[in-house]
Amino acid sequence: MATVIDGRPSVSIRHACESIGLEPARQIQKLNSRSWATVYMTPTVAADGKTRELAMIDRRTFTMWLATIDTNRVSKEARPIVEAFQAEAADALDAYFHEGGAINPSATEDQLDRITRQAQAQASVIQALRGIVDPKHLEAKGRIVLARALGEKPELDPTTIPLYVSDFLKSKGLASDMVAAKASGFGKRLKGLYVAEHGDAPGKAFQELPNGTTREVFAYTEADRPLFDQVWARHYATEVAA
Numbered sequence: 001m002a003t004v005i006d007g008r009p010s011v012s013i014r015h016a017c018e019s020i021g022l023e024p025a026r027q028i029q030k031l032n033s034r035s036w037a038t039v040y041m042t043p044t045v046a047a048d049g050k051t052r053e054l055a056m057i058d059r060r061t062f063t064m065w066l067a068t069i070d071t072n073r074v075s076k077e078a079r080p081i082v083e084a085f086q087a088e089a090a091d092a093l094d095a096y097f098h099e100g101g102a103i104n105p106s107a108t109e110d111q112l113d114r115i116t117r118q119a120q121a122q123a124s125v126i127q128a129l130r131g132i133v134d135p136k137h138l139e140a141k142g143r144i145v146l147a148r149a150l151g152e153k154p155e156l157d158p159t160t161i162p163l164y165v166s167d168f169l170k171s172k173g174l175a176s177d178m179v180a181a182k183a184s185g186f187g188k189r190l191k192g193l194y195v196a197e198h199g200d201a202p203g204k205a206f207q208e209l210p211n212g213t214t215r216e217v218f219a220y221t222e223a224d225r226p227l228f229d230q231v232w233a234r235h236y237a238t239e240v241a242a
Contacts, residue, residue, distance in 0.1 A: 003222070007015060007228040008058050008059070009054045009058065009059040010042075010057065010058055010059070011056065011057055011058075011059070011062045012054055012055070012056055013027060013028055013031070013033065013039070013055045013056065013057050014054065014055060016057075016065075017024070018060070019078070020069075020074045020075055020078035020081075020082060020199060021074050021075030021078060022074060022159070023074060026057070027065070028055050031057065031061065031065060034064075036060075036061070037057065037063055037065070038057060038058045038060070038061050038063045039055055039056070039057055039061070039065070040055075040056055040057075041053040041054065041056070041147070042054055042056050044116075045099075066085055066086070067085070067086055067090075068081060069082055069086075071083050073084070093183055159221060159223035160221050160222070160223070161221060161222045161224050162205065162219070162220070162221055163188050163220045163221055163222050163224060163225060163228065164217060164220070165183050165186055165190065165220075165228075166179050166183055168225075168228050168232075169182060169183060169186065172232065172236075185235075185239060186231060186232075186235075186236065187217075187218065187234060189231045190197075190228060190231050192219070193227045193230060193231060194218075194220075194224065194227055197227065201218070202218040202219055202224075203218070203219040204217070204218060204219055205215055205217055205218070205219035
């Protein structure tokens with residue numbers, strides 16, 4: 001069922017469907033409508049000696065597809081296997097988005113070595129930024145890198161978790177264009193409150209943007225959330241609600 005085409009692991013969607021009791025045509029139609037799916041055709045020689053086009057999906061698509069299958073539609077024999085996969089996939093996604101990463105207990109030595117090398121590179125960057133980036137942010141980042149390398153949940157003091165203006169505004173329900181329009185003014189007011197309370201400006205940190213670039217921002221943490229709430233209540237809550 002699995003093969004390598006042009007250097008990428010691929011799976012025949014027809015054979016995958018037949019092995020768990022699903023109708024291939026319907027699943028191909030479903031996958032073609034999904035933004036995360038990659039479906040492509042490859043020539044294959046059938047049992048009758050004729051060349052036919054076979055629908056293939058890459059490993060990434062196959063993983064997502066299995067995770068989103070309605071298990072009530074699969075065969076009785078395949079159901080417990082698919083359900084077990086979906087449960088493990090849910091755990092992995094939860095760990096990735098909320099705990100900094102996830103490691104498969106069945107990971108090979110090479111895979112673990114790759115994770116270790118990545119963690120070492122990230123740790124080197126963190127070390128190089130000492131004296132440039134706010135120490136609270138570096139500590140939080142360092143704990144996340146360490147936990148990812150060990151396959152554990154990072155031990156973080158909730159008050160040291162970085163808090164960014166853009167994320168705060170998104171949490172208030174603002175669309176991306178509104179966040180972009182309000183972030184600068186919000187940040188200036190927030191800095192003013194911070195200086196009034198602490199006597200000094202906040203430190204600096206780097207925030208990674210969705211497009212992969214980074215920008216320098218003031219280093220606020222969850223301990224500063226009351227200041228965020230004050231700025232929101234005084235200047236934005238009524239305006240946005242209107």
